[in-house]
Amino acid sequence: MRVEIRGGRILWPDGTIEEGSLAIEGGRIAGPTRATGFSAHRVIDARGLLVLPGIVDLHGDAFERQIMPRPGVEVSLGVALQETDLQVVGNGITTVFHAITWSWEPGLRGRDMAHRLKEAIQAMRGRLAADTHIHLRHETFNLEAVEEIAGWLADGSIRLLAFNDHTPSIHKLLGQPAKLQKYAERAHLSVAEFEALLHRVWARRDEVPAAIRRLAKAAAASRVASASHDDLSAEQRQQFHQMGCTISEFPTTEEAARRAANLGDPIVLGAPNVMRGGSHTGAVGASxxxxxxLCQVLASDYYYPSLLHAAFRLAREGVLPFAKAWALISANPASAAGMTDRGMIRAGARADFVLVDDEQPALPRVAATVVAGRPVFQANRQLVAGF
Structure with a gap:
């Protein structure tokens, strides 16, 4: 189907924003066009709106709240993924990576849920509006899963692998049942059962470094981007870089981030941190x-609307020019994930767009979202005939 986006203010790759029209054919951008020179089957009226590259979200786990809206209350995965998809495209996200945590803990972040989610995402791909991928968050103490994850990497099930290491901080809570309660509930275990499991997992800590090297090598062999999560130091980032793990996801210190920057490794921080004006955990301020x-990529983390609002806030407060702020949520994450076909409005790229009403700069809103040339969301006004 031939489509035209007509009359919007388009963000071009050189950073300029100029009014124009775009032709779309076969789900890709055919290039700029004049209304008189292009016969379109469908016209998207973008007058008065910004036409921006679709948002690429490398790390979002807010879908977990759709699966388990309250502790111990689980919703059908089909319903949860479908509702998440509506949130995603409604916030201008055209490529989404669901950050699935596979831990040694059973329950929401255990093996069974990881397998169920992978199978559900694969089965529902034709129904989901956003281009949906798996970002597997591997808890490094989850030694039993290493061979299975290597298989997922080899068969293309994973598009991004992250190495999480939350076990040491949980281990420090041994003997504090009140603080372990939330972990036990998430795992559907009693506190005593959770403590016993934690003791068994901690006893194998000397095996963890070799397992990390094994999976980093497998990711590189399968050309899957990999990230280290919560880097604590420059030395830790250097070690992961040497294993081919070139994304620094949520570094916890400026020292670690500076080493990543010096190595040329993309640094991912949370868009909610920018949107809210600071971290909810007291971590480094993203702005x-x-x-x-010291940041090239913003991710939604736990709140999908934060990406749009973070980019506009950075520009509004003069932290970055708008084009560079938008690149943090479009071109840069696409590049970090090795997706060279998206993130910028240029001929030949995927026709992924978000049309934004910026009449109130402090409260921008998504007017429409287009994925691979197909309008998948629109709000408030009729932009597409017959949609």
Whole structure:
């Protein structure tokens, strides 16, 4: 189907924003066009709107709240993924990576759920509006899963692998049942059962480094991007870089981020941190890191609307020009994931767009979302005939 996006203010690859029209054929951008020179089957009226590259979200786990809206209350995965998809495209996200945590803990983040989610995402791909992929968050103490995850990497089930290491911080809570309660509930275990499991997992800690090297090598062999999560130090980032793990996801110190920057490794921070004006956990302030050049990618983390609002806030407060702020949620994450076909509005790229009403700069809203040339969401006004 031939489509035209007509009359919007388009963000071009050189950073300029100029009014124009775009032709779309076969789900890809055919290039700029004049209304008189292109016969379109469908016209998207973008007058008064910004036409921006679709948002690419490398790390979002808010879908977990759709699966388990309350502790111990699980919703059908089909319903949860479908509702998540509506949230995603409604917030301008055209490529989404569901960050599935596979831990040694049973329950929401255990083996059974990881397998069920992978199978559900694969089965529902034709129904989901966003281009949906799996970002597997591997808890490094989950030694039993290493061979299975290597198989997932080899068969293409995973598009991004992250190495999480939350076990040491959980281990510090041994003997504090009140603080372990939330972990036990998530795992559907009693506190005593959870403590016994934690003791068994901790006893194998000397095997963890070799398992990390095994999976980092498998990811590289399968050309799957990999990330280290919550880097604590420059040395830790250097070690992961040497294993071919070139994305630094949510570094916890400026020292670790600076080493990543010096190595040329993309640094991922949370868009909610920018949107809210600071971290909810007391971690480094993302806006300050961005101003120092210590962040190339923003991710939704736990709140999908944060990506749109973070980019606009960075531009509004003068932290970055708008084009560079938008690149943090479009071109840069696409590049970090090795997706060279999206993230910019250029001929030949995927026709992934978000049309934004910026009449109130402090409260931008998504007017429409287009994925591979297909309008999948629109709000408030009729933009597409017959949609």
């Amino acid at each position: 300050a890191m961005i101003a120092k050049g």
